[in-house]
Each structure stands twice: as C-alpha cells, then as structure tokens.
Amino acid sequence: MLALPLLHLAATAADGSPPNALFGEANLRLLVHTLALAGGVLAGALTLAAPLAWLVTRTDLPARRLATLVGLLPLAVPGYLTAYALLALAGPASPLGVRLPRLEGYPGAWLALVLYTYPYLFLALRAGFARLDPALEEAARMLGHRPGSIFLRVVLPGLFPAIAGGGLLVVLHVFADFGVVSLMRYPTYSYAIYRELAGAYDTAAAAWLAMGLLTLVAPVLWLEARLGGPSSVHPSHRNPPRVRLGRARGLAQTLFLLVFAAGPGLPLVALLAWAGQARSALGPVAGALLRALEASLPATGLALLLALPLAYLGVRYRAGLERIAYLGFSIPPLVFGLAVATASLRFAPWLYQSVPLLVLAYAAYFLPEAVAPLKAGLARIPTRLEEASRTLGRGPLETGLRVLLPLLKPSLQTALVLVFLSGLKELPLTLLLAPPGFDTLALEVFTRAEEAQFAAAAPYALALFLAGGGMAGVLFLLEGKKR
Amino acid sequence: MVRILLLLLLTFSPAALAAREVVVYTGRSKALVEPLIQRFTAETGIRVRVRYGRDAQLLALLKAEGGRSPADLFWANAPGALLLAERRGLFAQLPKKVLARPSAFVPEKGDFVPLTLRLRTLAYNPQRVDPGILPRSILDLPRLAAFRGRIGWTPGYSSFQDFVSALRAERGEAAAYDWLRGMKALAPRAYTGNVAMLLDLASGRIDLALTNHYYVYQLKYGGPEGDFEGEDEEEESPPRGELPLALHPFAPGDPGNLALFTGAGVLKTARHPDAAQRLLAFLLAPEAQRFAAQRIHEYPVVAGVRTPAYMGPASRALTLAPRVNFAAFGDLEGTLRLLRSLDLF
Secondary structure, eight states: OOHHHHHHHHHHHHHSOOOGGGGSHHHHHHHHHHHHHHHHHHHHHHHHHHHHHHHHHHBOOSSHHHHHHHHHGGGGSOHHHHHHHHHHHTSTTOTTSSOOOOOOHHHHHHHHHHHHHHHHHHHHHHHHHHHBOHHHHHHHHHTTOOHHHHIIIIIHHHHHHHHHHHHHHHHHHHHHOOHHHHHTTOOOHHHHHHIIIIITOOHHHHHHHHHHHHHHHHHHHHHHHHHHSOOOOOBOSSOOOOBOOTTHHHHHHHHHHHHHIIIIIHHHHHHHHHHHHOOOOHHHHHHHHHHHHHHHHHHHHHHHHHHHHHHHHHHHTOTTGGGGHHHHHTSOHHHHHHHHHHHHHHHOGGGTTSHHHHHHHHHHHTHHHHHHHHHHHHHTSOHHHHHHHHHTTOOHHHHIIIIIHHHHHHHHHHHHHHHHHHHHHOOHHHHHHSOTTOOOHHHHHHHHHHTTOHHHHHHHHHHHHHHHHHHHHHHHHSTTTTO | OHHHHHHHHHHHSHHHHHTTEEEEEESSOHHHHHHHHHHHHHHHOOEEEEEEOOHHHHHHHHHHHGGGOOOOEEEESSHHHHHHHHHTTOBOOOOHHHHTSSSSOOOTTOSOEEEEEEEEEEEEOTTTOOGGGSOSSGGGGGGOGGGTTOEEEOTTSHHHHHHHHHHHHHHOHHHHHHHHHHHHHTOOEEOSOHHHHHHHHHTTSOSEEEEEHHHHHHHHHOOSOSOOOOTTOOOOOOOOSOOOOEEEOOSTTOGGGOEEEEEEEEBTTOSOHHHHHHHHHHHHSHHHHHHIIIIIOOEESSTTOOOOGGGOOHHHHHHHSOOOOGGGGGOHHHHHHHHHHTTOO
C-alpha cells in the first residue's frame, strides 16, 4: 500500500524529464522558505506545547482534562479555514466588528502554523510526561541536583522520544501545507508542486518535485531516529507528585485561555457570526457529517491496527522499520491519491471509487500519526515486563493484549484522535478517490470558502469542529475517571 | 402477460437503469454546480453523481482511468482545460441541436460547448482610488508608478494565464513580454487565489487587483445560496455587506476585458452519452442560464437571458471583450515559458 505510490511516483517522473527549474534559483528559494518555516514552527510549537503539557500532567491546575481538550482543539479546524477567518477578520466586513491586523508572509504563516500544529507536540509530550518515572527525579534531587539541572539531565532525555515523534509530525505538516502558506502569501516547496500539477497540467514535473520533497524528508527522519530511539528510563507506575501552582494558578489558566483564543477561538467566533447569516437546512449538513464519519472512523481503526505491529517491530526489533509508515505522508496528497487510483485501476478495479478504497488510502496516508505516539509509548515500556509475562507462560498475543495494551492506553488515545481528526478534515484524497457524490464535510466547507461564501460554509465547518472536538472530548474528558 | 413481463424487463434492465444516471467530473465548485444539478434531477428523474476537483486533477485522473473511466461528462472551469481535453481526444462529437444553442465560442470540431462567460477585469477600492485616473487599456497599467506594491495579481491562476495567452496571440510575444516586465517593475503582490486577493483589496492592503469579474459580485452580492430560482422569479439578490470593491472596464475590445468561457463535453468513453447530452442541453436552456447569471454572476452564452442590472447585459459584456482566436488558449506551454523566463511562475 505504501510502496505502490512510491513506484507510481518514480514511473510518473520517468515519463518526463526533470523540469529545468528543479534545481533553479526559484526552487532553491522555496526550499529555503520551507526549511526556515519548518524550523521556526517546530521551535514555536515546542515552546508553546511543553509548558502546556507540563501544566496538565505535573501540576494541580484545575480542570486538567478540560485544559487537555482545549490544548488539542486547534486540530479540529482546517488550517485554511483559520487563514480565511484571519483574512476576513482583518477586513472592513470583519464578522467581529473589530478589524484585526492583517498578518502575512513569514510571521503570518509561522503564527498560523504554530497555532495549528502545536497540538501534535502537546499530545506527545503529555503522554511523555505521564510515563516519566518520578523516582528518577527524586533520586536526582537527593543527589543534590537543582531543578534546572534535573530538568536538563533527567526529564528532557526521557522526553526525547515524545519530542522526536511529535516534532516529526509538525515538520511533515509544514512541508505538506499549501492552504495556510498560500493564503499568507509565503510560498514554500509544496507551492511549486501544486503549481506544476494544477497550473501547468504537468504530472511528471510534479512527480519530480515530489521526489525532491522526499529528499528533504529523509534527513528529518534520520534526525528523528537519532533522538527518538528507545531510552533506558523506567516507566512510572504511580502518579508523579503534582507541583502546587499556588498563585500562579490564575496565570496558568490565563495561558490556556490565551492559547485557545488565538488558536481555534478566532476562527470559531468568525464561524459563529457567519452561521448567524446562513440559511441552510440541517439535512445536508447531517448527510455530509455521516459520510465523513463513514470514511474516517474505519480508517482510524485500520490505521491503529496497522500501526501497532509496525511501532512494536520498530521499537523492539529493527529500529527504523516503522519509518516506512512516513513515506506516504511525505508525498503530496494529490500525487498520493493519483497513485492509489492508478494502482487500484490496475490491480483491483472492483475497489476503484469505493468507500473501502478511500478508507485504505486514509489509513495508509495518516499512518504516521498513529505510529508516532505508539512508538513513543512503547519506548517507555521496559522489555522485562513482556519477558516476565512470557516466562509466566503467556503467549505473545496475550502478552500484547494484557500487558502492553493497557500501558499503551494514553498513546492509543492520542493516535486515535490524531488520525480521526485528520480523516475528518481530509480533502485531496477524498476528491480523487471517493465515489462520485460522496461529499464529506471537508468538501462542503472548502467549496464554499473558496467561493467566498463564508456564511454558507459556516454550518458545515461548525459540524466538523463539533464532530472532531466531540470525539476528542469523549476520549479525554472521560479518561482516567478511575484514577 | 408476456407483454407485461417484457415491459418489466425493459424497465428494470441494466440498460434502462443506467440511462437514469449520469456521472460528471467537474473543475467547478460544488457551490456553483449543485443547485443546477438538483433542478435537472427534479425535472428529468436522471440521477447525477458528481466528482469535484480542479480541472488539472480531473484531467490527470481521466488520463489514469483511460477507457475504464466511469465519467460521462467533463465540465471544466477554464478554456485551457477544455482545449487540452480536446487535444487529448477525450471528447465525442456533439449533436447539432446542442451546438446550435450558444451564440458564440463553439469550437470548430463541435466536441464541447461553452456554458457561461466570465470577464477579466480590473477591480479597485473606490475608497482609495479615483477611477478617473485608471487607464483605458490594460497595456498602460504598468505606467501607474504611484501604485507600486499596491496591485494584486494571480500569476499561477488559470484565468490569468489564459489572459497572457490571449495577449501573446493578439499583440505578439514582445508586447506580452514588455507588459509582464513592466508590471513586474511595479512589484505587484502575487496571490494564489482571487478571494484572498479581493479581501485584501477591500481592507485597503492593496488598491488594484487583476481578477475575474464574478468574484467581485460574489463578494458584494452573495453567492448561489438558497434554491434554484423559478422561471417567474425576477428578483435579484440584494447587496449584502458594503464592501468597497468596484470594477473598472477597459475600453471596448481591450485585451484587459478578455472573455473566458467555462464549458463541457461528453467523453468518448461515456457509458451514458444520451443522459450526458440531456444535461448539456439543460445547462444551455434559458432557465439554467438565468440561474448562472443571477446567482453565480457569470454571463449567459445563449441570447435573450436577463442578467442582474449591476452586471449589465451579456451583449454589453461581449462588446467590451476583444475578439480572440480560439487557438490562443491552446498554447499554455508557451505562456508558462514566458512567465517562467520572468520568474513569475
């Protein structure tokens, strides 16, 4: 499933010669833009995500589960919608009634992408903090280490797998983003690919550029391998002591409020104002919601099923094997979708233009979003637990189900939310692979936003937000009641 | 008894069922297509299944599908895509009665029909710009040195590229090169989409924008929300927000007023060619053409269809537009080469 698109990519590229511009000055500029943006967004997202994750796992912050939900809600709003809302809020017909400054260029793209992608790191770090054994920190404290030193020498190394996994997803998202950078007028490498395909009708040139993007992804994957390898930290079986925030409580809550207001808050306010002017019936919205669920729910399950063995093999046996999951994600979705269509026409015509094919494509494409958190989770579980279980006569399957799965619960939760939300928002694959007429929420939102019919798009966008936020809410608000 | 059985067999045979359906691949937005499709189904009972995408993606998909394509009709958003589909030999010959409907822009081969028209235009912000100072020809636009950095354009967008193709064909390669270079000297702000550009125009971030006329009306008067207007409905959509956007038509016949058509053709591989032709005929009927004019703000291609007052009649739009040879839109490669040589694409 993942090799086919790659083969197709190579075959398409071989169809035409590399475009002259492949290594031209213009593309080099785009490459520099892409790297600068990815680096900046990664740093920004980490700076934002780390304190938020620490607050919800290690302090007595009130309503921590709600805060967790707030922290991941930006994932429930498509990036281009946020960008459109920011544009409209800066204009004379601002739905807020107040005109905000128009952000654009690097700062605009940076801010929009940091606010959109930091939840990947937030969720990864949250799971990372939760699995960190507080005994080590206590030991370090008794050995006379100061808090700063404890953080640098004990906590941070233990968080590396989480940072590497979440950070990789952030970087890949920046590489792939087209909606935000185009509305913010900061062209990156993905713009060049889009231009060849949509502007010049040249699939071969687009394939060459997509392969150029793959060469960009390779070093990032290597870096992730260096940082994210299994570490020897012991897992925690008890809850770490929570830091009393005291007076800083209010400050911490304000931080969450601010992040919410700037992240999903602004587009939500715009959407609610627009929805007030809309006159659409609920029926079509419900139909589009059902179709979106019909594709993304099974895809989420399938992605988790595929990711579990991959992550396990990658962590326990052959480090790096799980990285094949990232191959699809590193190809622009349009190119990936065309490859899946071609492969299906050749090898499984009965699957072509069916919902199951769409489900397969979603699962294959979003696999890394399931692999990354699972891998980070597995790396925290010592092998001796499995060995003990096997010594006690349990088979591998039973060991997996009764020993590993319960310990992996937070990682599974994260993986589920990430893949589900991505599936709900997905558009390019749906356009190419869904049966004609299978119009999902994401399509309904995009087609209207594109024609400047923001009021008509709003009910669909709100349904998207509620479905995504609702799923995340169920998972994160109800979790750990028994703790 | 036998006759009843035969009748039943005919009604439910695959062929009869198949005729009740048509599959459309369209590069147009669902928001612009859906109301028309619903009306067609209500009138004829023929079910329409639509795949939405961009012209280029759908052409790539049609190429991958080859003879196995389930599509019956390709409905494109731009002349460039239609001519490419024609060159690839995707379209089947259309019957005379369909070809006779449009008053212009019917290709010699008779393998696709135009469905609506949009005009290239110069949009300005009336709160910041006195239209009196705007030139009569788009070729004089590079002289507006005062607007350095305050003009928006979309070099990656198909309609803009079609305009450059027409300019090359009509005024020659050198004139097109000079114009692009002159514009580039004014440091225009490049956008990937028209809506973002016009939102910036309305908010005063730029003063002028080269765009398609209907985006401006869409933002000012709203889109095709709501139901298909019946035949007797004369009402026009009321203006909504007071967005400071206005159109500046160049002198009649100026290349800056270029008319671009959207259109569709029936595919050679169509499984339901008859139903697809019926859909084409429906889209060319006065009722559907009126919908396009009143709700999408595009100009009709058949004569005698009323347009909203603020748009002016289609006949006036066609007087403004330059006469351009069809073949001009076919040379996209040449246009892209020119744009690339100036580092604009």
